[in-house]
Amino acid sequence: MADLTLEDIAKQAGVSRSTVSRVVNNHPNVSDKVRKRVLEVIESTGYHPNIAARTLASQRSMMIGLVVPRSVSSFFTDPYLPHLTQGIAKRCNQHNYTLGLFLVGTKEDEEKILPRVSRSGLFDGVLVQAGHRGDQVIDRLVQSTIPLVMVGRPFNPEGISYIDVDNIEGAFKAVDHLIQLGYQRIGTITGITKSTVGVDRLEGYRKALTERGRVVDDTLVEEGVFTEEGGYHAMQRLLPAKPDAIFAASDIMAVGAIRAAQEADLRIPDDIAFVGFDDIPLANHRYPKLTTIRQPVYQFGFSAVETLIDLIENGKEPTRHVMMGTELIIRDTCGASRRK
Amino acid sequence: MADLTLEDIAKQAGVSRSTVSRVVNNHPNVSDKVRKRVLEVIESTGYHPNIAARTLASQRSMMIGLVVPRSVSSFFTDPYLPHLTQGIAKRCNQHNYTLGLFLVGTKEDEEKILPRVSRSGLFDGVLVQAGHRGDQVIDRLVQSTIPLVMVGRPFNPEGISYIDVDNIEGAFKAVDHLIQLGYQRIGTITGITKSTVGVDRLEGYRKALTERGRVVDDTLVEEGVFTEEGGYHAMQRLLPAKPDAIFAASDIMAVGAIRAAQEADLRIPDDIAFVGFDDIPLANHRYPKLTTIRQPVYQFGFSAVETLIDLIENGKEPTRHVMMGTELIIRDTCGASRRK
DNA sequence: AAAATTTGTGGGAGCGCTCTCAATAATCAG
DNA sequence: CTGATTATTGAGAGCGCTCCCACAAATTTT
Structure with missing residues (x-):
């Protein structure tokens, strides 16, 4: 079930791997007849593309990370972050992105998390909750080349995209x-x-x-x-x-x-x-x-995801700053x- | 920086790709001299293995998913889930696992999330928060073949590993x-x-x-x-x-x-x-x-992760049931x- | 009706890693 | 000191997908 490959579907539908790939990714230039047949095979077999293979070949993982730095200690005493996370998760799902969650608790966490987030190629972009001035995680993440959006304005916002509430x-x-x-x-x-x-x-x-x-x-x-x-x-x-x-x-x-x-x-x-x-x-x-x-915490999450995806898909320049109102x-x- | 490959490191260290792989994965049978040299190159270049490639080749992603079903609506009104999530995230990190978060809000969320979690090969296992009797997400996830641990006892616990508080x-x-x-x-x-x-x-x-x-x-x-x-x-x-x-x-x-x-x-x-x-x-x-x-919500999270990893690494039989005390x-x- | 263009489809070369297997170097027993 | 054993290394075949390129078929142009 889980070990079906494009090749298997291709064989069953009597077409090539490439054609199945086109169908799966909604590319044009596939005749309706073939598309329909392939779709039927996919449906009946319950095929789902292997994400790791897709990521490797396309260099896009459709995953984003949410990093909560150490200086944001109140993950569960204050409903703010859970609420924000919920908004982010919702929007990620709508855009077919998968959300990776990183709660940095200690220095050791930090050492493990940072390279995994920014250099493993697993994440197309990263959302970082703003924390205290000079927080290592934030600074180091910002220096990496991965597309990044801060949730909350950083002290030194040059070249950094962020969303913030006024x-x-x-x-x-x-x-x-x-x-x-x-x-x-x-x-x-x-x-x-x-x-x-x-x-x-x-x-x-x-x-x-x-x-x-x-x-x-x-x-x-x-x-x-x-x-x-x-x-x-x-x-x-x-x-x-x-x-x-x-x-x-x-x-x-x-x-x-x-x-x-x-x-x-x-x-x-x-x-x-x-x-x-x-x-x-x-x-x-x-x-x-x-x-x-x-x-508007929930919308905050929405906006953060939108901004990040825009950054990922349309390049890092110029930096985006979104400001939200209060009531x-x-x-x-x-x-x-x-x-x- | 992010686009260094094993091959690059191998070339710089004057060894083969295989040897670098052995060093990175801490395999035995590498001479100290070579190991040291390779480690130096890795250190100086800031190399980090590409996770997608590793996942594809090894068929292990070192990622687990946390799924919160639709019937658990109180993600942010009750600190229980945030607290639990924190425990889970902590333990994942200690075991070098990455945590994917899935908050199921609607039927559409469900349709997108389920195949991605259980059939994309992206996750080695999944943690599911128990919800209401007959929750679709839970039932469908349980029927898939992915290693699964429920947080909270399900109504029908046959063949399902779970942890619960007494x-x-x-x-x-x-x-x-x-x-x-x-x-x-x-x-x-x-x-x-x-x-x-x-x-x-x-x-x-x-x-x-x-x-x-x-x-x-x-x-x-x-x-x-x-x-x-x-x-x-x-x-x-x-x-x-x-x-x-x-x-x-x-x-x-x-x-x-x-x-x-x-x-x-x-x-x-x-x-x-x-x-x-x-x-x-x-x-x-x-x-x-x-x-x-x-x-002990935090320990609850720890225990859930431990149990799941045990399931992933040592097979699905027998099912594990962990019961935690109260005070x-x-x-x-x-x-x-x-x-x- | 032939040439040029526009679809639609298949083949093949990777993406960066793991892992088995074979080859070589080092070590040891007799 | 030789044959056998063991430690160390390298080569190669994938993992399942994308994407470019070539080719064939259908369509349009002249």
Whole structure:
């Protein structure tokens, strides 16, 4: 069954290997009669071309790799990556590409994964999730010659194609919303500023305050890692500065921050308001419901795959940059309904 | 760089292609002198073997596929699968296997994925997450000749290797814990009973009650899908029966159930106690903290990969069944500390 | 009606590797 | 020191496919 070859099909259909190949690959210049006959044989035998042979002969594997660098540690604590992966897998399948998954956990993983991804010829291209500044995996992958698209903007984007969400604009919307609601001491829990996401969302925060004539008070800015604990601890550090509203750079951090606020007996949103970023399912499944900035993660995956395939099939120049928009989702934690 | 071949290395090292192949594959019977020389050339050129060619010649791809069927819809709402995937990816890498990811979303996905996984020769084996009874993907994959390991017990396990967590025992522990704490009206929110997980956890619930001389009251049993909403709605249906404790078949459902209880102004654990299943990170990051049954998801992934590789390398007979244990994690929602 | 073009089909040379087998070199026993 | 054994190396035949080229058949042009 699995060991049928083109030759076998050719023999059964009474044609040559070449003709069967043409039929399988939908090439023109095959008469309808022959095509039909070959198709019937293929159908009845359950033949499926051997991918390794095809890859070797055509120098195209129809496989792309998704590499998640070591500095992206939150593969399963934050739904972002699973969601993204799902979008990527979906689109790959639609384009008949197979997806290889590489989660880099350790230095050893890195040493094994890198050559396999970039020099084994197994992958036509690679998608890399952006991580921290100076992450080895990213740098080394970028230096290789394999077509590559980054998911998230790298610090040094020269010559690199990437897709990104407009984090500055998203953060701006979140903070501006809080300003419009009349909050006076708006703090922020930034993500790791070793990542462009962290940097950009902080910049959006700053920009909103500045454009509305506010002064940025550094005692209201705390950095955290992108996890629940990160938000929790950052909030604890922020509490003495008595903020009346917080923009957290991710929903997961917002959840942690809210926990810290609740433990300090603050009511939400009466004593302190929150806006997150991401719109993870949990945001709508907790009490009180989280006001947040929605980013189109699934479409992000789609777009990444499209961009990469375009790169693979139409050459690496010029580099492509895709920027996606965000949306403010107003729920309970910002206190909008109360202040109306 | 990527287009170096064995032949090139052989020429540079002044030996034959065969010898270089032996060195690359760590075969014995190569003199130290020659091996060293070849290794140096490989090192200095950055040569990496072409995987497609190797696969074609050796009939082994060193790739395994992970297939998540359509009936497992919760790829990103529940951290279970991401966590499992991480364990699988880790172990694959340690064994120098590459992981292909297939998330089946639609019927069309299924038609494309199945032949590619089972008949293209690209994969040496496949891991399949268990889903609902009668899921086409599972049935069809099982019928193919490719080495296969199910993650989670299938309904019809004859001739199928699988690994599973002891769900009956886990549920038993959870419910027995509630019984020991003196709760009288212990209800359960079962998962979908079209899955063995759902069935087994319900059985553990029944077994615990029966063994402790209790009667199973069907008005205290509600089925839900394995999501937050599933738990929420099931809890709403359960409320009129006035349970004083609930065993939810997953943490995510427990979270939803707690939300429903809180909306009904019940205090936890004073008015109603909860025990979940899974021990997802959130269980420890919410207030009150969730008492739950921990299953070793990461090790689950490890074990699945080990079992599959064993199958690939040592033949398909006999079928392997691996059962993993669980652990009761006592936190706040069961009221244990209060009742001490 | 012959020549030129346009299909449609088959043959053959790889793609880069593995693996068996034969050949040679090195080692050993008697 | 010779014949036998063993360690080391090379040659060659594929693995199953693609793709270029040549040829034959059908169609069009002059």
